[in-house]
Amino acid sequence: MSLVPEPTSIILLPHLSSELSVHYLLFALMAVSVLLTIVSAALLRRVKRLKHRLFKRKQQVENVNGRLFEAIARHEISQELVSEAQDYLHSILNSMPSMLIGITDEGAITHWNNQAEQSTGVCSSSALGKDIHQTYPELPLSPARLREIIANGDSKSFESIQHGKGSLAAYQDIVIYPLQGEHQVNGAVIRIDDVTVRVNLENMMMQHEKMKSLGELAAGLAHELNNPLGAILQNLQTVERRLQTGLTANQQCADQVGISLGDLNHYMANRDIPLLLNHIREAGNRASQIISNMLEFSRSNELQSQSENFIDLVDATLAMASLTIKQDGELAFSDIVIHRHYPKQAIYVNCSASGIQQVLLNLFSNCSQAFADDENLPNKTPTISLTIEQRQQQMVMTVTDNGPGIEAAAIRHIFDPFFTTKSVGRGTGLGLSVSYFIITQRHNGHFHVQSEPGKGCSFEIILPL
């Protein structure tokens, strides 16, 4: 609403008398001034109200600003805390001796710690974001199985997973921990530990225990069998002597019963009796050889130790092997090429010469038989390499052949008594178990085998000096 008077009333003024028009004008002026006063008062109030609102707004803005600054400060602090926590978490993950790999439920790598870098040779920057199966193909789980474990939510462990074959085998314990968080995070942490040393130690201890109990059993059996076998062989000798012509006692007895010793021998020759007796003696001798091997396990059969020049001992055994190891198939021991890697100076070892010879003869005989069975023999020169060296206070000898080697499944049992892959009559499976016993128990040494199937095998004898 406008407060200014209508212009029509002023235009009418010249038509009124002058006194009346002055009064009228004064009245109008007064009305105008009153109006102006009212308007200015109203304007002042309005300005005051506006100022008040402006002040309030300013205060509100200042409050909001303050809160904003506080929020920014809090955000900066929490960001700092988050990055500190991340650093802490990373250093924990990186200082762990296990391989720790974080993956999404699709198998994409999210974490790859230092140990994972070291074990695989793949650096974290190349691994992150890649597929776990492509980056670490050794993981013995299919993508589907991994997804199933993550979806299931329960951790899953796999113990002593073997990688590689034979003595090059390595073992790992693997645990998959599916992620469990308040915020639906899907994925898993995979922990992988190298347990090769532990598994090898367990195998060695098992071997030791097995040897102990089987050895005791074998020694007990050998003692029990020794007496009847002795009687068989002795009585066989007596039978042969009593059938001989030319012995007075035999002649007297034949005369008494009225038969001719010559006719008797003739009859026996026609019926192959001397041949059969010979077979009995051979079988008896073989059994006695087995028994004397088994008796090695018994502590009562102690070996005499003295200081021996080990190099001379090995060379003497090689000469003996050429004479005693029978030709196997096409191959004689002398057909095998021997490479000797000996130190310049003699190495004296306190040992039992006959015990060490027995061990070496068995190793040479095994090599010879392995070459004879080797399908690849026509394509190679059968070779045995002998290395003797002194390492600190130990004498270390290796006997390495380039024969067919030993399968991983067999290598675990190779020192077990009676373990053999040879046909009946060709091997009893006692050679290496007795050798192991002689080296480890009688000489406080170590006896190891290493083999890569198809490439040959290597036996290591370590004796204290």
Ligand SMILES: Nc1ncnc2c1ncn2[C@@H]1O[C@H](COP(=O)(O)OP(=O)(O)OP(=O)(O)O)[C@@H](O)[C@H]1O
């Ligand atoms: N140099 C080798 N190359 C390949 N295999 C071997 C070698 N040495 C041993 N073996 C394997 O180890 C097994 C056990 O050997 P070990 O000497 O104990 O018994 P054996 O030779 O079978 O019988 P024995 O020695 O009692 O006559 C053998 O049957 C063979 O399978």
Ligand SMILES: [Mg+2]
């Ligand atoms: Mg043998």
